[in-house]
Amino acid sequence: MTDTRGVCASSATHLASDVPYVRGRADAHKAASALAEQLRALDLEEVFPGLMADVTVNGDGVVQLGHVRPVGARFLATLIVAGLTTELMQDTGLQASPDLPCRSPSMP
Known part of the structure; x- marks a missing residue:
């Protein structure tokens, strides 16, 4: 490939x-x-x-x-980081803190 x-x-x-x-x-x-x-x-x-x-x-x-579009690239980057963060948290047994802000890129 x-x-x-x-x-x-x-x-x-x-x-x-x-x-x-x-x-x-x-x-x-x-x-x-x-x-x-x-x-x-x-x-x-x-x-x-x-x-x-x-x-x-x-x-x-x-x-x-x-x-x-730039917003699409930012959105993909956010999804990748969120997915990797979730995977890392599952692998290490950590829990998400409700105090942490959750951000996403502004969509059109």
Whole structure:
């Protein structure tokens, strides 16, 4: 899925007969659909207007977020930090303090 630098291979614009593209594209489509469903549930669909499934020249499925608005990038960063914090707290047995403020980026 990645090149020697760890970067995703380019999109498949010219298909090769010996590469199984369908499975990768199907996996990417399922993942993109699941993400889109969650974004719709949070009324954040317009923050990621370029969300789509794709496949690389190697047949690996990828989900493209497209151009992400700044608020979307901040939102993703907040979700990642919250998820990592929750995981760390579970791993160490810590409890969340009700005195800690919970912030989220302002949405449009």
